[in-house]
Amino acid sequence: MIADEIRAVFAAAGATGFVHAREVGVAEPRSAGVGADEPVVLASVFKIVVAVAYAREVAAGRLDPREHATVSARYRIGGIGTAGCADDVRMSWRDLARNMLTMSDNAATDVVFHRVGQAAVDAVLADLRLTHTRLLGCCTDLFASVADDLGIEPGDDPDATLSTAPAERVWRLAVLDPARTTASTPREITELLDAIWTDRAATPDACAEVRAIMAEQIWPHRLSSGFPGEITVAAKTGTLPAVRNEAGVVGYPDGRAYAVAVFTRAASLAERQPAIDASIGTAGRLAVEHLRRERELPVVPVPELAGGGR
Numbered sequence: 001m002i003a004d005e006i007r008a009v010f011a012a013a014g015a016t017g018f019v020h021a022r023e024v025g026v027a028e029p030r031s032a033g034v035g036a037d038e039p040v041v042l043a044s045v046f047k048i049v050v051a052v053a054y055a056r057e058v059a060a061g062r063l064d065p066r067e068h069a070t071v072s073a074r075y076r077i078g079g080i081g082t083a084g085c086a087d088d089v090r091m092s093w094r095d096l097a098r099n100m101l102t103m104s105d106n107a108a109t110d111v112v113f114h115r116v117g118q119a120a121v122d123a124v125l126a127d128l129r130l131t132h133t134r135l136l137g138c139c140t141d142l143f144a145s146v147a148d149d150l151g152i153e154p155g156d157d158p159d160a161t162l163s164t165a166p167a168e169r170v171w172r173l174a175v176l177d178p179a180r181t182t183a184s185t186p187r188e189i190t191e192l193l194d195a196i197w198t199d200r201a202a203t204p205d206a207c208a209e210v211r212a213i214m215a216e217q218i219w220p221h222r223l224s225s226g227f228p229g230e231i232t233v234a235a236k237t238g239t240l241p242a243v244r245n246e247a248g249v250v251g252y253p254d255g256r257a258y259a260v261a262v263f264t265r266a267a268s269l270a271e272r273q274p275a276i277d278a279s280i281g282t283a284g285r286l287a288v289e290h291l292r293r294e295r296e297l298p299v300v301p302v303p304e305l306a307g308g309g310r
Contacts (some may be wrong), residue, residue, distance in 0.1 A: 002290040006034045006283045013279035015244075015264040020186035021287035024197045024249060024257040030294050032287040036187040039132070039178035040263035043238030044104045045247050046135050046182050048192060051213065053120040054097050054112050055206035063115065065094035071107045077143045078159055081105030101213045101236055106139040113138035128195050133184035145174045145181065162241070167269055170241055176265075186261040189247045193259035197249055214248060221274070222246040223260065226281025227288075235260075242266040244276050250288060258291060260284040 010017035018035035057063040071082040071089040081099045082089045083106040091099070096112050099105035113121070118137070125133050136142075143158065150169060152161050162170070174180040195201035196210050215234035223246040224233045235248020247261040262280045266273055 002032050002286060003034050005286055009279050009282050009286065010264065010276075013264075013275040014268060014273065015266045015276045015279065017265075017279065017283055018186050018263045019261065019283050019287055020190045021258055021260045021284065021291060022190050022194065023291060024194050024259050029194075030291050031187075031190075032290045033186060034283075037132075037185050039183050039185060040245070041176060041178050041238075041240065041243050041265075042133075042135075042182045042184050042189075043175075043240045043243050043245055044106075044109075044139075045184075045189065045236055045238035045245050045261075045263075047100050047104065047109050048189075048196075048210070048214070048236050048247070049121055049124050049133075049135060050109060050113050050116070050138070051097060051101055051210045052124045052192075052196065052201050052206070053116045054093070055209045056124070056202045057116050057120060058093075058209070059203040059206040063093060065097075066092050068092050069096060069111055069115065071096070071111055075107035075110050075140070077106055077110075077140060079104070079106045081108055082111075083107035097209075098213050098216070101210075102216045103218055104237060104239075110138045110140050124201065128192060128201060130184070130188045130192060133188050133192075134182060136182050142175050142182065149173050149175075163271075170269055173241070175240055176242060186247075186263060189261035190259035193247065193249050193261070197257060197259070211249075217248075219246075221277045222280040223248055223250075223262065223284050224281060225278050226283070226285035238263075241269050244273065244280065246280050246284075250284070252292075256292070258288045260288060 018038050018040050020033035020036035022029040022031040058065050068090045081103050096108040099108040121135055150165050152158050196207050199207045201207055219237050223235050227250055232251040235246050238245035245263045249257050249259050251257040262284050264276055266276055
């Protein structure tokens with residue numbers, strides 16, 4: 001059975017995995033996966049929802065994407081992009097949104113999040129009836145949760161504190177518990193992706209912008225690793241201690257597209273776990289190949305992935 005194959009992939013990599021894959025743009029989609037309705041920690045996968053909220057604001061004329069915003073020291077909470085810059089950075093809203101999805105820039109995410117607001121983010125979930133998906137603020141809020149749990153004082157280096165904290169304290173962090181942090185289920189994330197790819201999440205122009213940015217993501221080591229070069233991948237990663245995720249849409253030359261959401265929880269807190277990263281691509285490919293082996297159904301055209309990104 002496909003579920004057993006997928007479980008074996010994760011077990012061999014030293015992780016537990018949760019997967020859902022479905023065809024995009026099909027009225028009654030076939031699906032495959034493991035633990036598709038189990039609560040999972042989203043980590044940075046939540047940025048897809050923020051991107052939809054941003055694109056909606058632009059489409060409604062409430063936000064000029066060419067206007068510039070400042071990423072100040074308030075938002076430098078670690079990571080790459082503007083989050084790792086030593087000095088204040090001024091960027092347009094559209095470039096901040098691109099940084100948010102393509103490289104998972106935490107500071108860019110939070111500037112965009114604070115501009116659109118929690119209510120706009122929640123409206124995306126409500127409109128799409130994603131009742132098992134919950135966003136508790138932005139990256140700053142997730143980092144604050146870690147700081148509270150570990151007793152990190154202002155001025156302390158959070159990365160250093162986290163790396164030296166006893167393992168038992170790290171495993172108890174709220175950000176690793178889907179009941180206490182930003183969370184969803186694999187099935188609801190593929191529903192979100194399907195809505196973006198079929199222009200149900202926002203206006204066609206807004207959805208097209210989100211698709212185009214996701215197609216430019218720079219990370220090739222997870223979902224993309226499972227698919228050959230002629231298959232396009234537009235996706236978003238998510239990472240926390242022991243958590244490695246990715247969700248996106250893979251498009252085949254025959255015109256079919258598949259929304260895939262893969263969430264993992266490692267048995268180890270090791271910072272580098274390439275076997276688990278690769279297992280995300282393998283599990284996604286197994287799920288999609290299973291769907292493609294099933295009986296043929298009429299294809300409903302879906303928007304092409306913009307940018308040809310990997």
